[in-house]
Each structure stands twice: as C-alpha cells, then as structure tokens.
Amino acid sequence: MKVQVRYFASLREALGAAxxxxxxxxxxxxxxxxxxxxxxxxxxxxxxRERAVRxxxxxxxxxxxxxxxxxxxxxxxxxxxGG
Numbered sequence: 001m002k003v004q005v006r007y008f009a010s011l012r013e014a015l016g017a018a019x020x021x022x023x024x025x026x027x028x029x030x031x032x033x034x035x036x037x038x039x040x041x042x043x044x045x046x047x048x049r050e051r052a053v054r055x056x057x058x059x060x061x062x063x064x065x066x067x068x069x070x071x072x073x074x075x076x077x078x079x080x081x082g083g
Contacts, residue, residue, distance in 0.1 A: 001022070002021070003020070003021055003073070004021055004073045005018060005032070005036070008078075011076050011077060013028050015043060023035060029057065030064035030065065033053075054077050055075065055079070056074070056075040058072055058073055059075075
C-alpha cells in the first residue's frame, strides 16, 4: 500500500518535504521508520533510533505502534519545532 510521508523542521532539511512510500499491508509506523532508515544513508542518519523523532498519523500524534492504511499521511518531526 502507498502512504505519504512528510518531514518537518530539521528532518525536512535532511530529507526534503515529502515522499510517497510503498509498504506492506499491516505495517506500523515503526515498520515504516525502519523501512525508511534502510532506504538510504541520509534516512538512516535523520531517522536513527538514537534520534528523538515524533510522529503523527493523519494529523494526530501517535506512537510507533499505530497501524498504517492505504493513502495515510505520516509526519515525522523533532520533539521541538520552531516558528
């Protein structure tokens, strides 16, 4: 299934504003983050486990155990964003 991933603040600077990603049915935000980390060295650095990253699913804050659905919008951002 395809989901839209958006990045904000320092993650946007490192990875760009957004990208569409194919993930298997039944994927969680954790699975998506791991998939992205493995997709490129930039993703591995920006979304590394040692980095504090918040996430939202369809514009609602949630944990990484949230299930994704076709066409979902996922946002990744640092815990504090400015302006």
